[in-house]
């Protein structure tokens with residue numbers, strides 16, 4: 321009986337050690353930005369103008385000075401390649417917009433920065449949110465003649481805050 325007891329004590333110590341090590345690992349992961357739901361961000365930040373499905377028919381479009389491009393054809397208009405880097409710059413807007421004067425779309429990099437704050441973790445959250453939205457736009461892309469999006473999107477109402 322003694323030996324197995326000692327063994328299980330050793331096992332317990334090992335388990336405690338593993339748990340401690342794991343929790344340290346979790347702590348360092350806590351410094352990473354969270355995973356954002358790109359669809360929810362899109363619906364809350366973009367759909368008012370660009371429409372629930374990206375067609376460009378959001379509620380405020382009548383008051384805009386331009387006709388919005390259909391966001392489902394970004395890849396098609398770019399020779400079938402999803403223009404991720406370009407979109408990231410356009411949506412962030414902090415670099416690209418200054419050079420191009422006034423533009424009706426909010427400068428999302430600046431808007432999100434105001435919400436998140438100005439330290440390093442906040443910068444990482446801003447980047448992660450823009451990435452999540454760009455990835456969501458990628459799922460919207462129409463590949464063939466049909467529009468698969470309306471099947472792909474699940475209950476948009478549920479995600480609007």
Ligand code: HEC
Nearest residue numbers: 365366368369384386387388389410411424425426428453
């Ligand atoms: C206040 C209305 C408004 C909101 C909200 C808005 N946009 Fe825009 N967006 C515009 C306007 C106006 C343009 C310029 C016209 C155009 O290119 O469609 C534009 C352009 C774009 C373009 C370039 C389209 C192209 O093909 O040239 C992308 C991509 C885009 N918006 C994505 C987004 C995303 C993502 C969001 C949410 C984070 C968003 N927009 C929120 C008004 C808006």
